[in-house]
Amino acid sequence: MSTITNVRSILTAPDSVALVIVRVETDDGHGLGCATFTQRPTLVAEAVDQYLAPLLVGRDADRIEDLWQLMYLNAYWRNGPVLNNAISGVDMALWDLKGKLAGMPVYDLLGGRSRNAALVYRHANGRDPDEVLEAVEAHLADGARAVRCQLGGYGGSDPAGPDPTTRALRESLPGAYYSPDQYRRSVVDLFDHVRRHVGTELHLLHDIHERLAPMDAVRLARDLEPHELFFLEDPFPPDQVGWFRTLRHHTITPIAMGELHNHPLEWQPLVTERLIDFVRAHISQLGGITPARKLAALAEAFGVRTAWHGPHDVSPVGHAANLHLDLTASNFGIQEVIGFGAATREVFPGTPEIRDGYMWPSAGPGLGIEIDEEAAARYPVQPSVIGWTQSRWPDGSMWTP
Amino acid sequence: MSTITNVRSILTAPDSVALVIVRVETDDGHGLGCATFTQRPTLVAEAVDQYLAPLLVGRDADRIEDLWQLMYLNAYWRNGPVLNNAISGVDMALWDLKGKLAGMPVYDLLGGRSRNAALVYRHANGRDPDEVLEAVEAHLADGARAVRCQLGGYGGSDPAGPDPTTRALRESLPGAYYSPDQYRRSVVDLFDHVRRHVGTELHLLHDIHERLAPMDAVRLARDLEPHELFFLEDPFPPDQVGWFRTLRHHTITPIAMGELHNHPLEWQPLVTERLIDFVRAHISQLGGITPARKLAALAEAFGVRTAWHGPHDVSPVGHAANLHLDLTASNFGIQEVIGFGAATREVFPGTPEIRDGYMWPSAGPGLGIEIDEEAAARYPVQPSVIGWTQSRWPDGSMWTP
């Protein structure tokens, strides 16, 4: 028995991204987990410090499954991004600790490696097709084998000009404006341009980010068929499972879904009805490694592959958790990763390396990663409200996917 | 345009229940909403103060629909009890304010009253059938027309005796122990006893509270058929929608579900497939009046009635919101209410009255309720970890519904 003596959150924002880390301490070691909900970081930190810490101190850290269920059910109401991330912080830390106690990387506890490194995809953004192509080519020069291409922000750039009608429509309705029609058409042009220059070998991907009306997403998926995407991501919001049936009916573009998932009813029908090709959960949003490996097993049974969410707002600890799952799962597909800035690497010794289009784990037991708390403290977190999620259509209405 | 000038949370625990209230202030008035997630109250309060307040100040309070979507999408990840309650606090406050500005009760804005008061059901608990019967009779004397009967805590009392096996099984696994078999059988005996004494006229209800294996819940529902329950509540956990089909197939006991709901995929199939008779959402868990009236409309379309959750941990503001929805909805069924303590009534002037088995709204525009902040401050909230949600089966395992 390994007795939990302390559980606490650590907030840090290296390279300007607010990250939440959980440190679990026991009488014989410690572990780290990622609990990052970058839009609401302080809430997760308090969930850990005010509620999970008193619940857990004195309990047996070996019993990860039991503690996961305990944390999941203790607040009575379940799921949701704040509570699931807090649970994830503890869960990953318990797996990290178990690996350290065993003297093994976490991937060995999970069944051992199926591969030595994880194929990754990178991000290429730009204001026009040429800028995107430039970014793609930079990734290619760096060894990338898969690149996600986006024009402007999600939904593309702001369609508004000095048009007085538009001004009246927008009055008192600030937000990130875009035109769904212009966006949809520009994406097809973008892939025409990129594919023409890079040929067929490079894997290309795109993320709709729920910025289209349902049938327009189907249109886009079908219009992109000639470009043979590796996958097309997030065509619909997570509660609109039924539209995936319509989409699947009309197109063979491979589909990925899941970064917004935090409820089993979101992913179960997509997987068991084979409505998607890649399940893309943000694993701290599920509650950590414990539920993610169960989801991977479910997906394996139905021939669906994993492509865990890996944006800037997954900490290096979370990326290590993604990577350890990637290395072990038979049905791994691809791993998203944007890259790690210098400050992030400074705060997190052991951050995985990206090399030749693959992500490689660091040596060492557990998740193989630590946090330099002094360095972390130099990058304090400020709660703030983000703008990019306030997407609006030309008529001024919130796009409510 | 009514410009939001301030949004803040108020924590108070009169009669020992932690409640979260949100106050929205504008240049021309103010409103109150319930944001109570009693197991994690400080997280909701911070969600309001740190994230929703800066998002909302300066915006137009008239545009409730737009603000609701804005709050829902702003954190990118959605749903979940912390964020939905915070949204609810603001949403109810905006409806309260709108009523005050109109000089009308909220039920008038929602379409006007379909009835003058709402049929309620009360709670009768006891350690044995006689104690429960005594409590039922007290409610009858008080005019009650419907009573929910429970033996012991959820799942009944602790089955542990001095048995050494049991001790070994429980080692390092603290929790609220119960025996599902003992519980199931005792409920049938309880209703035999109560029905025999009170006759058939009184509506009786029971709440399984997810404390049985799925097929045992079906068994219980069928065994209770002769007692003609008004409804049987929460047979399965909220992510096990499929089991409702099995249940519905085998029994005609009316079913209620929903206090744990905070995701549309939980209630949509239950309602559209008519797998339940009563939708029982905790409306602050949905995000307030805005989503609750849409859910009521959906349920109406399928002949399903409402029975909003009304425990101690819904504040009087939340009860007022329930009640205004109850009075207007064509498909209202019944309203749960336990009662309001003296301290609660002191803190919340305008708390609805329960009389003759019905709940009656207070006079006045909006939700008709205010908060005495000085009184509220006399009942401070302390974050704490609850025990009753750590239910364990005789073998020591968490019951993980």
Added chain:
Amino acid sequence: MSTITNVRSILTAPDSVALVIVRVETDDGHGLGCATFTQRPTLVAEAVDQYLAPLLVGRDADRIEDLWQLMYLNAYWRNGPVLNNAISGVDMALWDLKGKLAGMPVYDLLGGRSRNAALVYRHANGRDPDEVLEAVEAHLADGARAVRCQLGGYGGSDPAGPDPTTRALRESLPGAYYSPDQYRRSVVDLFDHVRRHVGTELHLLHDIHERLAPMDAVRLARDLEPHELFFLEDPFPPDQVGWFRTLRHHTITPIAMGELHNHPLEWQPLVTERLIDFVRAHISQLGGITPARKLAALAEAFGVRTAWHGPHDVSPVGHAANLHLDLTASNFGIQEVIGFGAATREVFPGTPEIRDGYMWPSAGPGLGIEIDEEAAARYPVQPSVIGWTQSRWPDGSMWTP
């Protein structure tokens, strides 16, 4: 990296049951697994020695997932009891080894304990209801909390008398004769008798063992409803998935299925359509711990519990594997175990203990069990052909479930 240096089978038949054990040796340790297919033991042993050993020697024992897939696919044709058992022997041995290298019980690698011991059910057999009752009472005196009751062999005793018609029907058709109608009715009588004497608290179970025509199995399941079985087992053969829908439609008796499973298409619809309450795989028939824990995860998602097969022809190593899965899975239901004879305990130091109606793991890392090869050699295995699987109906035909 832990390099495999040797893989070999060990055949032993203590207490007259042919068991197959696999020993995997590496440069830094060894592990043991169960590969028992007692009806065809030498085939499994040769599969291990002639095919898996040369495939595996020199490979990295840490990579269990990769080796499992390698073994699964290497023979091109997959599944089936001979090959899956051989794979299981290696798979369990690799998990045992990993636990030893980590200094942890296997249950800790799998996520840690959810309970300290596993509820078991025992077997009570007899020629008439009184004999069965006697056996039940003996188990009760020994602390049992669940007992499976059977009259005679599967399908009950031989219905044949000296009837000359019967003799002519049977000519040259040896087999285990039974009458399905007599069997079905006698089971109902048996449970009337037993339940009357032991009361409602003891869990009772029954195994149809595919000995009825489909609609007669449905009849039996419904006729047994008043006796509230813990579960009714194996109503149909494993390729008759569709009949489970009919069964489920007509009765709420909880259903268990799976000891004959060795193909995912057998269990997937039963689990995902919630047609059964307990999944009962014989885990060496699936290929070991690796697929069994994936199946447990699948079942958990659908509210189905585990009740792994545990007859005499699961070796103590296999029972330890069952038990380690039982202790960790949230959705564990019950564990079958008949008991371990003196010779079996002699050959397998560390055999789990059955006490007070629960099975308890032995101390020690890995699966906590060893084999005394000298003792094992004293109980040699002789290939032989079994009689009880040649069930015939009164007209002389094989019952071909």
Added chain:
Amino acid sequence: MSTITNVRSILTAPDSVALVIVRVETDDGHGLGCATFTQRPTLVAEAVDQYLAPLLVGRDADRIEDLWQLMYLNAYWRNGPVLNNAISGVDMALWDLKGKLAGMPVYDLLGGRSRNAALVYRHANGRDPDEVLEAVEAHLADGARAVRCQLGGYGGSDPAGPDPTTRALRESLPGAYYSPDQYRRSVVDLFDHVRRHVGTELHLLHDIHERLAPMDAVRLARDLEPHELFFLEDPFPPDQVGWFRTLRHHTITPIAMGELHNHPLEWQPLVTERLIDFVRAHISQLGGITPARKLAALAEAFGVRTAWHGPHDVSPVGHAANLHLDLTASNFGIQEVIGFGAATREVFPGTPEIRDGYMWPSAGPGLGIEIDEEAAARYPVQPSVIGWTQSRWPDGSMWTP
């Protein structure tokens, strides 16, 4: 009554392919059957000699149906390649014997010929499209009317170059590497090339051999539509029945599936939902002629045709069984055959002839084929482990179809 006096296996590897033959002897004759599972030949041989022989000796050889059920159920666990092949050896031998006793070819017992010879397809392989075309033209010159075209091994050639990343990825993960993307694109190019040269009359076929991710198999099937394949084979692994629905929805390329089948749940939905056009079982994997003719009858009911598996590792006895089924079944489609080497013809007098694109049965009763045991003994079988089933993707992971 024809009493079985002996049952024994004969192992032989003429032309370097390990074959398993079963000889059943009775008091009035003998018969031969194919039990070839070339990847594990000695296991099948021992299954016959150690378990089926003692089970069968003394029984009545006339009762094929009864003996088939007896063998199928006797080991309790069923199906799987080892046991089914052993059963097949006996089953075919019993049919061969029955034909000899009747003085009739087996096809006459099965209902008589629907045709005089069976249309066959041959194999054309090559390292590039020109080599494949050359092989196709050689078959055309030989009278072939249908040719299966493949580039390199299954999945195409090894994509690895001297790239150091690739080396690091492969470390300690030996296998047959291929790139699914390169493979998929090269097949389309191959058929462009071949079709352009041979015109539309020749039937062309292709076998994916489960070497693609599901949606990529759908892509390939659609991309090959203009080339009007006779059929596209094995798009998915045998346990992924659900993906056939997606495939069928999106393309009209005729689909064949079944060489890996050894469980009714694999083929039943494919046939009854008409998800395939050709059922392609390896009939010894099903258990011989008895189950194969039932499968042919099922397929006939749903308008699905037969295309029994006919690779090198079906012995001439097995080919004769295929052929007798082909000649009698109304719903015969096509028969795969690669050809028979000189050594094979020497060992098996009566091997069917391939002529003018058709296969012709030999004269004589039964299956019309014998084995020269002296010649057979000159080609001993050595158990060995094969490499081509260890397919790996570029990242080093096993492709786990």
